[in-house]
Amino acid sequence: MKITFLGHATLLLEVGDKTVLVDPFISGNPKNTNLVDKDTLNPDYILVTHAHQDHVLDVEDIAKRTDAVIVSNFEIATHYESKGLKVHPMNHGGSWTFDFGTVKYVNAIHTSSFADGANGGLPGGFIITSANRSIYIAGDTALTMDMKLIPMFTKLDLAVLPIGDNFTMGVDDAIIASNFVECNTVLGYHFGTFGFIEINETKAVEKFKAAGKELHLLAIGASLTV
Numbered sequence: 001m002k003i004t005f006l007g008h009a010t011l012l013l014e015v016g017d018k019t020v021l022v023d024p025f026i027s028g029n030p031k032n033t034n035l036v037d038k039d040t041l042n043p044d045y046i047l048v049t050h051a052h053q054d055h056v057l058d059v060e061d062i063a064k065r066t067d068a069v070i071v072s073n074f075e076i077a078t079h080y081e082s083k084g085l086k087v088h089p090m091n092h093g094g095s096w097t098f099d100f101g102t103v104k105y106v107n108a109i110h111t112s113s114f115a116d117g118a119n120g121g122l123p124g125g126f127i128i129t130s131a132n133r134s135i136y137i138a139g140d141t142a143l144t145m146d147m148k149l150i151p152m153f154t155k156l157d158l159a160v161l162p163i164g165d166n167f168t169m170g171v172d173d174a175i176i177a178s179n180f181v182e183c184n185t186v187l188g189y190h191f192g193t194f195g196f197i198e199i200n201e202t203k204a205v206e207k208f209k210a211a212g213k214e215l216h217l218l219a220i221g222a223s224l225t226v
Contacts, residue, residue: 051120
């Protein structure tokens, strides 16, 4: 499973011969200075953790062009289905096996509404399992005890955690979250895009290392393989 960081909280997963795009916020990302062109992406699926603009800005355009299936909670899926797009609705605790692997929709503590105020349902995260590898994409979330449930049914190879603080967990809480999910390899995201979520990246890496963990902070367009 190859994971490419496309900025902010946007990820591109290559799983076998399928591509999965997560929370596409590309055209409006001030840090994306011609590094990623959304019109060159051709995902088979688009996973959406919640409805905030910095996670859904490019969903509709990309889905219309590629005919990708949008996977999210019932309210978000219904929102896009009403626009004539392909969707697969899910809800918390549910899982589904797609042609690229199994996806489980898990709890997140945050808010969720579209830019026009439309209901985005409750936010969530995804556990994706394929070819004996599992990753947890937490979405925008606070630290929550529900994370302790994850290792009861899944052994994670990578946890993708927000670390920007203010709107989500910060670095210290993310270290605790990695303990809760029992995964010492972490990809940090949702940081540095704008003023409220700027962090000291060097100190963040050092804090994780001191806790016996590895924090990956990828440049836009960079990848890692699980």
